[in-house]
Amino acid sequence: MKTKSDVLVIGAGITGCAVARELSGYNASVIVLEKENDLAEGATKANSGIVHAGYDAVPGSRKAVYNVRGASMYPDLCASLGLPYQQCGALVIALNEQDRQTVEMLRDRGEKNGVPGLRILEHNELLTLEPVMNPQVVCALYVPTSALISPYETAYAMADHAALNGVSFIFNQTVLSVQRNPDGLFSVRTPSGEYLSRVLVNCAGTSGALLHNQLSADKLEMVYRRGQYYLLDHEKKLPFTHTVFQCPSAMGKGVLVTPTVHGNLLLGPTAEDIDDPMDTATTAEGLQEVFRKAALTWPGISIRTNITNFSGVRAHLTTDDFIIGPCSDCPGFFEAIGIESPGLSSAPAIAKDLASMIADELGLQTKEKMIPYTVPALAFRDMSAEEKARAVARDPAYGNIVCRCETVTEAEIRAAIRRPVGARTIDGVKRRTRAGMGRCQGGFCLPRVADILSEETRIPLLEIKKGNGNSFILSGTVESFLKRGADCDDSEC
Amino acid sequence: MTIRNVDVLVIGAGPAGLAAAIAVREAGIQSLLVIDREKEPGGILRQCIHNGFGLHRFQEELTGPEYAQRDIDKAHELNIPIECSTMVLSVSAGRCVTCVSAAHGLQCIQAKAVILAMGCRERPRGALCTPGTRCAGIYSAGTAQRFVNLEGYMPGKRVVILGSGDIGLIMARRMTLQGAKVLACVEIMPFSSGLNRNIVQCLQDYGIPLLLSHTVTDIQGLNRLEGITVSEVDENRNPVPGTEKHFDCDTLLLSCGLIPENELSLGAGVILSSATSGAVVDETFETSVPGIFACGNVLHVHDLVDHVSEESYKAGLSAAAFVQDRQADCLYFSVRDGSGVRGTVPQKIHRNVNAPVTLMFRPAGVYRNSSVVVECGKTELCRKKAMIFTPGEMSLITLKPDMLTSLESDTLTVRIERN
Numbered sequence: 001m002k003t004k005s006d007v008l009v010i011g012a013g014i015t016g017c018a019v020a021r022e023l024s025g026y027n028a029s030v031i032v033l034e035k036e037n038d039l040a041e042g043a044t045k046a047n048s049g050i051v052h053a054g055y056d057a058v059p060g061s062r063k064a065v066y067n068v069r070g071a072s073m074y075p076d077l078c079a080s081l082g083l084p085y086q087q088c089g090a091l092v093i094a095l096n097e098q099d100r101q102t103v104e105m106l107r108d109r110g111e112k113n114g115v116p117g118l119r120i121l122e123h124n125e126l127l128t129l130e131p132v133m134n135p136q137v138v139c140a141l142y143v144p145t146s147a148l149i150s151p152y153e154t155a156y157a158m159a160d161h162a163a164l165n166g167v168s169f170i171f172n173q174t175v176l177s178v179q180r181n182p183d184g185l186f187s188v189r190t191p192s193g194e195y196l197s198r199v200l201v202n203c204a205g206t207s208g209a210l211l212h213n214q215l216s217a218d219k220l221e222m223v224y225r226r227g228q229y230y231l232l233d234h235e236k237k238l239p240f241t242h243t244v245f246q247c248p249s250a251m252g253k254g255v256l257v258t259p260t261v262h263g264n265l266l267l268g269p270t271a272e273d274i275d276d277p278m279d280t281a282t283t284a285e286g287l288q289e290v291f292r293k294a295a296l297t298w299p300g301i302s303i304r305t306n307i308t309n310f311s312g313v314r315a316h317l318t319t320d321d322f323i324i325g326p327c328s329d330c331p332g333f334f335e336a337i338g339i340e341s342p343g344l345s346s347a348p349a350i351a352k353d354l355a356s357m358i359a360d361e362l363g364l365q366t367k368e369k370m371i372p373y374t375v376p377a378l379a380f381r382d383m384s385a386e387e388k389a390r391a392v393a394r395d396p397a398y399g400n401i402v403c404r405c406e407t408v409t410e411a412e413i414r415a416a417i418r419r420p421v422g423a424r425t426i427d428g429v430k431r432r433t434r435a436g437m438g439r440c441q442g443g444f445c446l447p448r449v450a451d452i453l454s455e456e457t458r459i460p461l462l463e464i465k466k467g468n469g470n471s472f473i474l475s476g477t478v479e480s481f482l483k484r485g486a487d488c489d490d491s492e493c
Numbered sequence: 494m495t496i497r498n499v500d501v502l503v504i505g506a507g508p509a510g511l512a513a514a515i516a517v518r519e520a521g522i523q524s525l526l527v528i529d530r531e532k533e534p535g536g537i538l539r540q541c542i543h544n545g546f547g548l549h550r551f552q553e554e555l556t557g558p559e560y561a562q563r564d565i566d567k568a569h570e571l572n573i574p575i576e577c578s579t580m581v582l583s584v585s586a587g588r589c590v591t592c593v594s595a596a597h598g599l600q601c602i603q604a605k606a607v608i609l610a611m612g613c614r615e616r617p618r619g620a621l622c623t624p625g626t627r628c629a630g631i632y633s634a635g636t637a638q639r640f641v642n643l644e645g646y647m648p649g650k651r652v653v654i655l656g657s658g659d660i661g662l663i664m665a666r667r668m669t670l671q672g673a674k675v676l677a678c679v680e681i682m683p684f685s686s687g688l689n690r691n692i693v694q695c696l697q698d699y700g701i702p703l704l705l706s707h708t709v710t711d712i713q714g715l716n717r718l719e720g721i722t723v724s725e726v727d728e729n730r731n732p733v734p735g736t737e738k739h740f741d742c743d744t745l746l747l748s749c750g751l752i753p754e755n756e757l758s759l760g761a762g763v764i765l766s767s768a769t770s771g772a773v774v775d776e777t778f779e780t781s782v783p784g785i786f787a788c789g790n791v792l793h794v795h796d797l798v799d800h801v802s803e804e805s806y807k808a809g810l811s812a813a814a815f816v817q818d819r820q821a822d823c824l825y826f827s828v829r830d831g832s833g834v835r836g837t838v839p840q841k842i843h844r845n846v847n848a849p850v851t852l853m854f855r856p857a858g859v860y861r862n863s864s865v866v867v868e869c870g871k872t873e874l875c876r877k878k879a880m881i882f883t884p885g886e887m888s889l890i891t892l893k894p895d896m897l898t899s900l901e902s903d904t905l906t907v908r909i910e911r912n
Contacts (some may be wrong), residue, residue, distance in 0.1 A: 440617055
């Protein structure tokens with residue numbers, strides 16, 4: 001089967017979704033191919049969720065430019081998509097006088113990059129702001145514009161908006177081969193067929209260099225750098241209200257302690273270079289390292305309320321900067337490669353630039369009118385009593401609480417499945433609604449979520465998956481097991 | 494929003510809530526309501542289709558649903574209203590309970606007394622910080638039990654069980670009987686946290702090895718579980734390098750402890766005990782918030798439902814007495830955990846108590862040929878011998894009111910000592 005489009009985007013992470021949304025404002029046919037079975041399955045679902053202010057990147061680098069621009073776009077973007085955005089501010093703490101020099105260097109760098117409001121706070125002021133912080137703290141860079149967002153929810157909303165405006169998202173599309181035909185069209189082969197396009201966009205995350213190297217003689221080298229985290233339960237009063245970074249030092253980058261937009265506390269990440277970009281396992285050593293380093297910020301550290309550990313893999317280029325724009329030796333090939341931190345912060349700005357470059361290349365016209373994004377209803381848990389009462393009166397499915405830990409209703413789960421690019425897996429429902437995201441980790445709601453998914457999508461219950469590949473929740477009916485035995489092909493049976 | 498008034502509101506229609514409600518009604522309270530989040534009353538017993546329930550209370554071996562049905566029938570006989578599919582969103586210190594259901598929408602129920610009987614939940618993988626991948630095929634034993642017993646589905650074929658809690662042991666047998674292969678039950682402690690009868694009847698009878706002082710140190714499988722690594726642990730529960738064993742399995746069931754579900758209690762300002770993770774209560778099962786009582790597994794995790802019912806019936810009588818304003822004065826003994834003892838309930842006792850009080854606790858380790866002793870200062874109040882105390886089995890000792898007269902101190906200590 002051959003499918004033709006003007007633009008083919010490879011990868012549906014935060015960058016691919018943002019590019020797709022920008023492109024959906026033009027009169028062009030756009031397809032996004034994703035190798036996994038949902039959006040945001042790579043680094044987008046497993047990072048710190050921070051919109052960095054932009055003090056960290058080397059002045060003049062693409063990381064610096066896109067970070068500061070992207071960060072400035074987020075408040076409006078989140079408001080228009082009904083997404084959480086919390087400007088909680090950040091602190092980069094110095095634990096000795098040597099660190100103070102680093103803090104001052106970061107302030108100067110940030111000012112060069114155009115980050116507003118930076119100042120250095122001293123010991124006493126810091127302990128007033130964050131009373132449980134390490135009392136050895138000397139001073140810290142205060143970054144008032146540092147903010148929190150929900151990375152995967154941002155990608156979902158952008159993809160939904162793109163899909164409303166005509167972009168197709170096609171999942172389970174591993175790129176088997178890619179070439180630029182003599183007629184100038186790109187040909188991308190996947191297990192389900194061939195996709196032809198006039199422009200090809202590389203938003204492939206950790207596969208970015210592989211894709212690039214197939215079409216360009218200018219080879220890139222990518223390092224896969226894993227980061228492991230602890231996610232602690234939300235509490236009425238979290239120990240920290242700011243994102244607290246440690247000074248980068250000879251000992252490494254240090255780990256951060258930060259609230260999340262959902263009121264959890266996040267500790268991490270590590271930075272380990274690994275061979276396999278799909279290896280998002282956590283390790284005993286990695287988790288110990290996070291604990292040890294987080295304790296430097298938070299001496300009274302407690303992981304008693306740990307909900308889960310996870311890890312994500314950064315796409316780090318050995319050249320240490322983003323690559324953004326047209327490929328020098330392959331006309332029509334546009335790229336966003338090496339989008340590691342501050343990639344999330346930069347994504348809206350990267351997308352804006354890439355889309356306008358692509359529009360110029362193809363001579364695209366902007367659409368007269370885009371279909372506006374319908375902001376989803378407020379989460380039930382965030383409604384006032386009156387709003388809750390009205391919601392249940394309007395739709396009794398709001399009266400059925402499916403996830404007890406996060407108070408997620410049946411109505412919200414059905415809505416998540418019915419979104420333009422809706423949930424098709426247990427994890428997809430979890431990230432869109434928070435059902436199963438709480439302290440019991442789906443112990444109670446998993447069977448019910450699986451039932452609702454099966455009902456809505458008509459996927460048989462036995463074929464409902466947790467996430468990708470063969471991540472089936474169930475192995476068979478009780479009757480089938482009794483008839484066959486568990487594994488009749490198994491010699492132990 | 495509907496606003497209603499009741500004398501006693503019971504949250505939870507499992508064995509604790511049902512027993513408490515029956516007591517409330519039998520004490521003569523007419524205005525009583527039980528609410529439950531599930532579709533039917535019975536709580537976790539609905540999915541416990543094995544037998545062994547009710548030996549103490551009924552001198553019979555009942556299945557979970559049979560045991561629950563006796564209380565459900567009794568509640569119906571007493572015309573106790575039970576509203577199911579109703580989730581409590583909050584409880585205030587003033588005993589206003591906000592709940593929601595599809596049938597009745599959002600309701601605010603103002604009660605003169607509230608009985609917390611929400612039960613407990615299982616400790617999930619996150620609480621264990623087990624490294625590895627986050628694949629499908631890792632379930633709490635209770636979730637697997639629900640899939641198999643209520644929904645009719647098998648979660649997997651080759652199973653390892655982490656933790657030797659009773660639900661894990663029961664599920665080892667259940668999965669085996671249903672045609673799955675259970676490879677091992679792995680316990681980090683040097684002793685099992687389950688009942689001895691379950692170790693014999695659920696593991697030994699089926700030749701399933703119990704690996705004590707072992708834990709899971711790695712989980713493999715990108716999408717569905719493919720295998721796990723099990724290591725021996727030292728006396729500090731740290732894995733010993735070089736002792737790794739690999740198991741090919743597609744399912745890992747977790748039975749690593751139960752946690753009383755007290756989010757609502759905390760919202761009402763109820764003070765919790767760090768030893769039990771349940772409310773601090775006196776011998777009437779009243780919490781630190783006047784008029785709010787707690788019983789069953791939300792108060793402390795029990796081994797036997799018979800004990801849950803007995804305790805909850807008493808809590809129901811107390812709640813009724815509270816409403817009928819037969820409150821005693823408020824001078825208390827406080828009850829402390831001494832050596833070898835953890836999580837004694839109740840944590841305080843009225844000084845003028847006029848009925849026997851049963852102290853319930855968990856031994857902190859395994860003690861052979863020992864006695865449990867209750868003391869007030871240097872005065873020994875009572876003593877009970879046992880062949881063995883283990884953390885897997887809750888211990889009880891009863892104080893008679895006459896033991897509590899003319900004592901010099903207001904602190905009682907419960908401890909275990911060798912004979």
